[in-house]
Amino acid sequence: xxxxxxxxxxxxxxxxxxxVLAPMxxxxxxxxxxxxxxxxxxxxxxxxxxxxxxALVERNEKTMQLIRFDASEKPRSIQLYGVDxxxxxxxxxxxxxxxxxxxxxxxxxxxxxKVTRKGGGSALPYKRHLLRAILREAVSGAGDLPVTMKMRxxxxxxxxxxxxAGRIAVEEGVTSIALHGRTAAQHxxxxxxxxxxxxxKEHVPEIPVLGNGDVWSAQDALRMVRETGCDGxxxxxxxxxxxxxxxxxxxxxxxxxxxxxxxxxREVADVMVRHATLLGEWAGDESKGxxxxxxxxxxxxxxxxxxxxxxxxxxxxxxxxxxRAGLDxxxxxxxxxxxxxxxxxxxxxxxxxxxxxxxxKDPYDCAGVDEEAExxxxxx
Numbered sequence: 001x002x003x004x005x006x007x008x009x010x011x012x013x014x015x016x017x018x019x020v021l022a023p024m025x026x027x028x029x030x031x032x033x034x035x036x037x038x039x040x041x042x043x044x045x046x047x048x049x050x051x052x053x054x055a056l057v058e059r060n061e062k063t064m065q066l067i068r069f070d071a072s073e074k075p076r077s078i079q080l081y082g083v084d085x086x087x088x089x090x091x092x093x094x095x096x097x098x099x100x101x102x103x104x105x106x107x108x109x110x111x112x113x114k115v116t117r118k119g120g121g122s123a124l125p126y127k128r129h130l131l132r133a134i135l136r137e138a139v140s141g142a143g144d145l146p147v148t149m150k151m152r153x154x155x156x157x158x159x160x161x162x163x164x165a166g167r168i169a170v171e172e173g174v175t176s177i178a179l180h181g182r183t184a185a186q187h188x189x190x191x192x193x194x195x196x197x198x199x200x201k202e203h204v205p206e207i208p209v210l211g212n213g214d215v216w217s218a219q220d221a222l223r224m225v226r227e228t229g230c231d232g233x234x235x236x237x238x239x240x241x242x243x244x245x246x247x248x249x250x251x252x253x254x255x256x257x258x259x260x261x262x263x264x265x266r267e268v269a270d271v272m273v274r275h276a277t278l279l280g281e282w283a284g285d286e287s288k289g290x291x292x293x294x295x296x297x298x299x300x301x302x303x304x305x306x307x308x309x310x311x312x313x314x315x316x317x318x319x320x321x322x323x324r325a326g327l328d329x330x331x332x333x334x335x336x337x338x339x340x341x342x343x344x345x346x347x348x349x350x351x352x353x354x355x356x357x358x359x360x361k362d363p364y365d366c367a368g369v370d371e372e373a374e375x376x377x378x379x380x
Contacts, residue, residue: 003255005225005255008176008232010103011144011145013045013075015232017250018208019044019221019249021036023048025110029048029279030073031279035271035274036239037246038243040250041250042072043250045077045103046077047077048069048077048079049079050107051063051081052081053080053082053084053091057090069101076100077101077104078101079105080106080138083124086137088134088137092104092141092142092145095142096143096144102145106134106150107121108121108151108165109122110122113354116184117354119355122155122183123184126360129364130366135173135174147174148177148178149178150180153182154184157185162179162196166200166209170207175207176231177207178210179197180192180213180234181195181197181213185353187346188346192213194211197211197224197228201228208231209231210231210232210233210234211232211233212236215235216344217238217245217341218248219252220238221233221253236345237343238344240299240344242344243271263336264332264333264336265304265332265335269330272296273320273327276289276293276323277289277320290317290319290322291318293323298311303336303340304337305334306330310326310329310330313326
């Protein structure tokens with residue numbers, strides 16, 4: 001029988017089992033977190049999508065919507081993105097003083113151009129002094145709230161930063177670190193470097209290290225823990241269109257030998273409708289919820305025998321009735337398709353990382369980072 005994996009301690013919060021939903025822009029909103037949490041039986045940690053610190057401080061309407069938590073979410077976890085230490089500090093103090101969350105995660109892993117071109121996300125740890133200043137402001141402003149961070153290996157193979165960043169994080173009081181085993185240049189292509197996760201764990205034994213990258217199944221997660229010695233896993237693209245993956249993860253990490261959840265298309269269709277319904281309730285408008293759900297259709301239907309015309313039709317529905325009617329026309333008795341547990345979501349790789357002019361000249365000089373680097377809207 002498998003051996004249960006010990007829980008993860010993040011400040012006062014015990015995460016049992018040590019399974020974390022990765023923040024994903026436009027995906028890990030309250031409805032999706034609710035779905036994943038329901039399948040996990042309320043176990044694990046479910047982090048909000050990325051929130052821009054300036055937008056939070058300025059109480060941007062969209063941002064305030066994104067940080068709304070369901071009453072059943074415990075602990076409430078927010079991921080912040082920022083490049084200006086003062087603004088990050090203000091955002092963290094706002095969260096602590098107004099009791100907006102129970103845990104704060106800082107994003108130093110986002111590889112998309114609109115973030116890195118301003119020195120944010122996975123570009124930022126290259127500037128060691130700037131990273132330290134942001135972490136110091138965040139930890140000091142958080143009070144009793146634990147502060148964690150998520151990062152990548154570095155900008156590219158010639159500019160690896162994760163070991164230096166990990167040591168800075170420990171020195172500044174960060175509670176745990178999650179490492180995606182890819183560089184920013186890799187985006188989501190190639191294979192995640194799990195050896196880097198093992199090296200980081202050896203480098204910062206003082207705090208928990210979580211692994212991220214290429215976890216497509218519960219067995220992948222257990223193998224990552226076994227091979228790297230990491231303290232837990234962060235799951236992102238693997239749960240796209242598969243929120244029930246968290247049921248498998250919980251069973252595996254608790255040492256229960258159970259069959260992997262393999263829903264029929266009928267069960268998948270029911271989850272799709274529930275997901276769209278939750279989005280509508282969250283948005284306060286059924287049509288908006290269904291439109292937002294469209295991006296999930298292909299992920300849910302991956303591998304099933306559904307014709308291209310029907311896929312297109314389901315991806316442009318505007319009401320729950322229309323969505324349900326389309327799904328009811330499918331052969332709902334289809335079993336879970338072979339191979340559908342594999343990679344999903346973005347797979348692009350080998351991208352040129354867009355950076356501010358002169359960013360790589362000096363890993364310590366912070367010139368070129370100003371308040372314009374703080375986006376006015378959230379989501380990366």
